[in-house]
Amino acid sequence: MARIELRSIQKFFGAVQVLKDVNLTIEDGEFVVMLGQSGCGKTTTLRAIAGLETVSSGTISIDGREVQDLRAADRDIAFVFQSFSLYPHMTVYENIAFPLRAVGMSQDQREAAVREVAKVLGIERLLNRKPSALSGGDMQRVAIGRALVRRPKALLMDEPIGALDAKLREQMRAEIKRLHIARNSTSVYVTHDQIEAMSLADRIVVMHGGLLQQVGAPEEVYNRPANLFVAQFVGSPVMNVSGVAIEGGAGAAVLSFGQGAGIPVAGGHVGHIPGGKAVKLGIRPEAVLLRHEPGEGFVETTTTNVEPLGSHEIVDVRLGETTLRARVEPGFVADGQRVWVGLDPQRAHFFDGETGLALRRTA
Ligand SMILES: Nc1ncnc2c1ncn2[C@@H]1O[C@H](COP(=O)(O)OP(=O)(O)O)[C@@H](O)[C@H]1O
Ligand SMILES: [Mg+2]
CATH class of the missing domain: 2.40.50.140 (Nucleic acid-binding proteins)
Known part of the structure; x- marks a missing residue:
């Protein structure tokens, strides 16, 4: 678990500024959802927290320690991508166990850790299968399991269920929420789907054009929108x-x-x-x-x-x-x-x- 602080974050790709002075504190154990339309800078923010992307200026702190110059591997943060990124030649068990190889656990400890996350995610019966024999929802459950098995300080998810069909997304939404409550891990979740944001978040961060438009509890963002952009982005039909x-x-x-x-x-x-x-x-x-x-x-x-x-x-x-x-x-x-x-x-x-x-x- 961890408290994450972003201070005055700017990011340029060449001459194009995609993050403009982003300031955000994510509390220990909090579930924060970054919501905004495609291209507004959500993924770049998430990748910057994980260390998969450098920032042009500003500081990122985890539990009070500045990490913007640390490698991703030294930040102890796990990342789940939208695309199913499992190793195709490994079984589900091996996929989930993979991040534990470098940690120096005994075989017994590794097995206990894999079985524990598999149980939380309801995928114990799939442990011997290859990814090609899984449904889209199960693949993403495995990807989440692989991210969680090390018990990282924080879990970052970039549109993790965006590629699934509507019914499955609804089910996975509930599972991710349950999982968060069970693990109480600091979670940052990116989506362009306001219903996902409303249903999952402790706090929603509405983003537009590389700037945070409003940060607040779902009911606050819905009932007290800070500006016209937020007012019309959240709620269906549109305000x-x-x-x-x-x-x-x-x-x-x-x-x-x-x-x-x-x-x-x-x-x-x-x-x-x-x-x-x-x-x-x-x-x-x-x-x-x-x-x-x-x-x-x-x-x-x-x-x-x-x-x-x-x-x-x-x-x-x-x-x-x-x-x-x-x-x-x-x-x-x-x-x-x-x-x-x-x-x-x-x-x-x-x-x-x-x-x-x-x-x-x-x-
Ligand atoms: N590696 C990159 N090089 C150049 N431009 C990029 C790169 N990654 C993202 N961008 C641009 O930065 C902006 C924000 O992208 P991104 O953070 O992926 O937005 P989102 O996840 O909200 O859709 C977009 O205009 C995108 O085209
Ligand atoms: Mg994105």
Whole structure:
């Protein structure tokens, strides 16, 4: 187990800067997920921690000791890659035991260590097989077993289940979480899949363009996104974002969507927003409310699309220049029907129209 600290990390490949001042502390025993789209620098960060890549500047510490100049082999960190990287000519047992060769354990100790991880991973019955006789999920279980058998200080995983089909990914997600709880190893996990991030992480690190956008618990990243990028990257369907003008004063205000369409909200919900600023409203589909009849805070509109998804439906409604997507019960409304739309002001997010930074209530 280990505490990992990244301080002012920069990384250039030639003239291209792919990491721009990355600062992050990963606590001992924590499960941190780095989330971001392809090319944002996740793998480079992970490889830098492991020592598979050098950094251009900054420091990396493990348990207070600077390691940026140490070789990968001297950092005691294990790495699981997305591609199945098993030795094809060795059995599962030999693959898992391989990292123990250099450690100077007795045969008995090695066998006990291999059997223990195989048991945790549920692959004891596969120990005599060759990798070619394994399913994709089992290959990745073996790769994780090989990474864990030495009891490394930390386990780094780079999209370890990204190549598996959807059903298996769901199952493996649960297994990886269980494994983390059982081993309590410091884990850093990279993915572009927000559901994986939400379900696995103690804390999520949202990355974009070589910069950390937000670091926080899953519910914090979801409920209090620091900026528009995070707001729209996390959550499915995507958070509605619309330019709004805030009209009216302290008592009552109207969020104007243009073309005379506006939704009234109590002034307290927008009192923290400086006047005269270009503002974006962010509202998740579950906080867009639809009704079949008029009501206070609701305005009349027409549905323009209905997407049935089994457990719920996503309904599009037009409001001025904006289309808002709402999440409703199945069968709630048909396409082209009249409805009244309102917002849950407690779950409305406002962002600076220029910087994209969240405008937060201070109180
Ligand atoms: N060895 C390399 N040489 C040059 N550019 C690289 C190298 N490795 C990665 N990059 C570039 O660095 C950026 C970040 O890559 P990476 O860390 O792999 O992103 P991610 O894992 O988030 O998809 C990308 O633009 C990628 O093309
Ligand atoms: Mg990558």
